[in-house]
Amino acid sequence: MxxxxxxxxxxxxxxxxxxxxxxxxxxxxxxxxxxxxxxxxxxxxxxxxxxxxxxxxxxxxxxxxxxxxxxxxxxxxxxxxxxxxxxxxxxxxxxxxxxxxxxxxxxxxxxxxxxxxxFGTLFFVWDFSNIISTPESGIGVLLNWPTLINQPHFxxxxxxxxxxxxxxxxxxxxxxxxxxxxxxxxxxxxxxxxxVFEKSLENFDQNTPPQQPQQNNNSPVQPM
Amino acid sequence: MVDLLKAFGRGILYVLAFPFFLVVLAIFAVVGFIAFIIQLVKSIIFFFTGQKFFPELPEDKELRLLKEKEEAKNKPANNEATPAAQTQQTSNNLIFEEVFDEQAFEEEPAPVITPIPTPAPKSVEEACFQDLNKKEETKEEVPPAAPIFEEVKEEEEPVIEELNVKQEEVKEELASPLTDLIKEEQHKEDPLDDFLSALEEDEIPSPQEELETYKPRGSEDSFQDEDSDDNHMGVDINYDD
Structure with missing residues (x-):
């Protein structure tokens, strides 16, 4: 294992x-x-x-x-x-x-x-440098919260x-x-x-004849 | 839940693709900045040579020429159509904002005709007798289109009056030298003046003198010459029954 x-x-x-x-x-x-x-x-x-x-x-x-x-x-x-x-x-x-x-x-x-x-005077700034101590073993230990070193001011x-x-x-x-x-x-x-310049043959079938435009039967002028 | 998982998957893809996106974006930003600097230098040259900031592209030029051709084709057709449209559309609720003669008043702007869309007649009767029916309706009720006619009249009347006044002024200006000449000629041949001048020279007796010398018929003087042939006129009071 x-x-x-x-x-x-x-x-x-x-x-x-x-x-x-x-x-x-x-x-x-x-x-x-x-x-x-x-x-x-x-x-x-x-x-x-x-x-x-x-x-x-x-x-x-x-x-x-x-x-x-x-x-x-x-x-x-x-x-x-x-x-x-x-x-x-x-x-x-x-x-x-x-x-x-x-x-x-x-x-x-x-x-x-x-x-x-x-420009940093306008922000909160904390000091993170002293919060972790590294003893001889090499493992970091959290000692304290970071200290506030700057408050926003003009x-x-x-x-x-x-x-x-x-x-x-x-x-x-x-x-x-x-x-x-x-x-x-x-x-x-x-x-x-x-x-824009694409040509598609998706619905094209060469064997079918081209469709003629349909005449409107309700048109007032009838052929003689 | 499925949407959440989709968003999670996309999030992983975007995290992986984000560095590439940033690189491409940075390249475009840099290319754009270089193009901006080049254009700045060009614009300085164009400023001193009197050219445009962005010269016209050949495709844009071609497009402009094409549009100009189309406008040139449409222009004569519009010019022929406008007088007929003006005469016809007066009964179809057209608003003539200004009506004027361009040659006489070149400073004034061109007339703008704004047609109000009217519904197409459903039958021949409606197309022919629509105006008559409307007139009958206006006698009884105020139709919805009535304010438009009133507004048109209110706008047109002062324009027409002004035009009439201007036309009269122009006519007077043009006619004034002719009328002066005519008056002078009439003044020369005036018979009244001749009469007055003759009167001043005593050629014609004055009315008072004529009254003094006037003797009516049947007076004492006339009875004296009763037998004469010249006095056959007058009133014969000695008539026979």
């Missing part, structure tokens, strides 16, 4: 294992729901591609899948640039604030996330870091959403290029 089977699992251990499994299942379910949400969002974002290329496709100016993909790529990148200039400007403002602050104080080692005069000196970090985070997330939309439109263009 293997060493694992020789382990004796107590009732407490069983409960802990079941709780851990339950937590893992819930975690994966939440991740699955979030992924479905992202896919739905991307499908919604990809519909913009239809608007961008529909006129050219419906007027038969684009006649091959390759032409459609190339045209859609050009239109997509243009639409991306139109959407992306605002978040890029926000990011540039944040970075410029950080550079100007460092240039004025001549301090290029400044960490904008520090808890003394940085610092005038940290205002440049507030502006810089918040602008960069907001602009960065916005830019990521726009990039995701660009990706979604590209995927949609590839799908459209396959589907």
């Amino acid at each position: 293997g060493p694992l089977l020789m382990l004796k699992i107590t009732e407490n251990d069983k409960r802990v294992i079941i709780a851990l499994l339950f937590i893992i299942i819930i975690l994966f379910v939440v991740i699955g729901l979030l992924g479905s949400l992202i896919i739905r969002t991307m499908k919604w974002q990809g519909k913009k591609c239809d608007t961008l290329v529909s006129d050219v496709v419906t007027n038969h100016i684009v006649k091959t899948p390759h032409q459609l993909r190339r045209y859609a790529a050009k239109k997509n990148i243009r639409h991306f640039i139109k959407q992306a200039w605002i978040p890029i400007i926000i990011i540039i403002v944040g970075v410029a604030t950080y550079i100007i602050r460092n240039a004025v104080k001549n301090d290029w080692t400044y960490n904008p996330f520090n808890i003394n005069d940085g 610092e005038i000196e940290a205002i440049c870091s507030y502006v810089a970090v918040s602008f960069v985070i907001v602009g960065g997330l916005w830019y990521l959403v726009v990039a995701q939309a660009y990706l979604a439109r590209t995927i949609r263009a590839i799908k459209l290029s396959k589907r």
